[in-house]
Amino acid sequence: MCHVHLCLLEYGPLQDILTVTFNPAVDMSTATPEVSAGPKLRCDAPVFSAGGGGINVSRAIRILGGYSRAFVAAGGTAGVKLGVLLAEEGIARIPYPAPGETRTNVAVIEGASGDQYRYVMPGPTWREADCELMLDNLCAMVSPSGLVVLSGSLAPGMPVDVIRRIMQRLGAEGPKVICDISGAPLADLCGHEGCGLEVLRMDHDEAEEIEGAPLASREDSARFARDLVTKGVARAVVVARGPDGSVLATETGCVHASGLDVPVDNKVGAGDSFVGAFALAMAMGKDATTALQWGTTAATSAVTTPARELCRKPDFERYLPECALSDLAVEFRGRALRRLGRKSARQTRRWSS
Numbered sequence: 001m002c003h004v005h006l007c008l009l010e011y012g013p014l015q016d017i018l019t020v021t022f023n024p025a026v027d028m029s030t031a032t033p034e035v036s037a038g039p040k041l042r043c044d045a046p047v048f049s050a051g052g053g054g055i056n057v058s059r060a061i062r063i064l065g066g067y068s069r070a071f072v073a074a075g076g077t078a079g080v081k082l083g084v085l086l087a088e089e090g091i092a093r094i095p096y097p098a099p100g101e102t103r104t105n106v107a108v109i110e111g112a113s114g115d116q117y118r119y120v121m122p123g124p125t126w127r128e129a130d131c132e133l134m135l136d137n138l139c140a141m142v143s144p145s146g147l148v149v150l151s152g153s154l155a156p157g158m159p160v161d162v163i164r165r166i167m168q169r170l171g172a173e174g175p176k177v178i179c180d181i182s183g184a185p186l187a188d189l190c191g192h193e194g195c196g197l198e199v200l201r202m203d204h205d206e207a208e209e210i211e212g213a214p215l216a217s218r219e220d221s222a223r224f225a226r227d228l229v230t231k232g233v234a235r236a237v238v239v240a241r242g243p244d245g246s247v248l249a250t251e252t253g254c255v256h257a258s259g260l261d262v263p264v265d266n267k268v269g270a271g272d273s274f275v276g277a278f279a280l281a282m283a284m285g286k287d288a289t290t291a292l293q294w295g296t297t298a299a300t301s302a303v304t305t306p307a308r309e310l311c312r313k314p315d316f317e318r319y320l321p322e323c324a325l326s327d328l329a330v331e332f333r334g335r336a337l338r339r340l341g342r343k344s345a346r347q348t349r350r351w352s353s
Helices: 053-063 076-089 128-140 162-170 183-190 204-211 218-230 270-283 288-303 313-322 336-352
Strands: 004-006 013-015 017-021 025-032 047-051 069-074 092-097 103-110 116-119 147-151 176-180 197-203 234-240 246-250 253-257 325-328
Touching: 013 270, 017 053, 017 270, 025 076, 047 053, 047 076, 053 069, 053 076, 053 147, 053 270, 069 076, 076 092, 092 128, 128 162, 147 162, 147 270, 162 176, 162 183, 176 270, 183 197, 183 204, 197 204, 197 270, 204 218, 204 234, 218 234, 218 246, 218 253, 218 325, 234 270, 234 288, 246 288, 253 288, 270 288, 288 313, 288 325
Parallel strands: 017 069, 017 147, 025 103, 069 092, 147 176, 176 197, 197 234
Antiparallel strands: 004 013, 025 047, 103 116, 234 246, 246 253, 253 325
8 A cells, every 4th residue: 555644835745654673772961070980970861762773763754744654673661662653653554573682872972071871772582583673674564656664773693684675575566765774784785787776875984985995076076976876876976075066967967965164063864864855856746956955954963963863954944955966978888897896896895794
């Protein structure tokens, strides 16, 4: 059944968006005057929020006035708390039982320096059978005409090729899939031809790691992204270049969206804000270039907010007209594709070891 939800009147009917969070967390934030080893550190009252890549994407979509459903694998007491936190935010959750207790991450701000210390837990361990059952359930509930957003880290025990397994289950007639992952799963994707993603996004550092060489210019990033498109990894590949904006490559060409000169307060939520805005634009029927502009603007908004916040709609609307788009001239690199595949395979083995 095709799911269509009415959001704000300015948007009208939207394509269904399903975000997926494999390894969510209850994020606990607090502050203390000084962090030092030995004495008890008296902290402020903790603030709790739901965390995880797909959850943050759903949050960004909601902030910008859209609607999504969030597939969240959670378990235990922390998993119950996670569900309560999502309900309080108005994020529609599709719960799936994880094979253990959902992780709780801790962030502590030191008052004396303003530095933030982030303690990230691993999450429950998944067996092969657990993963296969979860993937069967996930793929059974997606809308063939919708969008699926795969974002965030994998839980311990999940196979590095889990994204390719999802794509194989969905098939060519399945929904459009947007993917924003890192590490071994990203290397696995880039090392195989014909994965069939709609959009693959990565940061500049991740792209350089896959390429095995610096990507100093916008054209370098565009050339790398275009190679992945030619290889069939995704129909569109985005490389985020930090304050220099983002580059998009498709079969028809390469485009750069400019970053804006804004005060940077927090880089944590920029990527999730980008993906949320990009997915929302796609759900509205906008083309990939406009979606790039939306995503880059949302990321710009996010870096101006305090720690752990995402984009803000008034800032997004103010910055959007200032986000300039420009074409990039990039030639086809022929044999570079084979080198890229070999590099990605080596990196997958290294990250998995």
